[in-house]
Amino acid sequence: MARIGVLRTADNGSVLFHCPGCDQPHAVRVVPDGxxxxxxxxxxxxxxxxTPSVLVTWGHHVPGAGGRGAGPHCQYGCDDPVDGNPACCGVCHSFVRAGQIQFLGDCTHALAGQTVPLTARDDT
Incomplete structure (x- = not known):
């Protein structure tokens, strides 16, 4: 993958950006393959x-995964604030416009409802 600006390009027609809410890369396909x-x-x-918005889900938030504990990456009790791992299941929903990420209210991370600039990261 090559870095160009704040994005990385992938051979499969996608670009990746670093999401500061998830502290992970998110991939967006920008070259149609049909x-x-x-x-x-x-x-x-x-x-x-x-465009449109970018929606990333994991764990029991994956559509069709069912309820608590049913997702492919979900661990029982992951949403328990005392004993669980809050990062094992989640939603990141945003608009990326003019180099800014506008996190929507359904995000499960701390940046829900905020807008922050995209920045380059070497590991993205």
Whole structure:
């Protein structure tokens, strides 16, 4: 993968950006291949805009995974504030516009409802 601006490009037609809410990379397919969803991309690697919103889910929040403990990566009690691992299941939903990430209210991380700038990370 090559870094261009705040993004990394992948050979599969995706670009990756570092999400400060999840502290993980999120991939967005921007080159259509006919079989997978494709986002609109303004082509600006310094101040990218993707349309529509970017929704990343894991654990029991994955559609069709069922309730608590039913997801492929969910551990029983992961949402227990005392004994669980709050990072094992979650939702990250955002708009990426002009190099800013607007986190929507359904995010399960601490940046829900906030807007922050995209920044480059060597590990993304």
């Amino acid at each position: 079989s997978k969803p494709c986002w609109g991309f303004n082509g600006d690697h310094e101040r990218p805009t993707f």
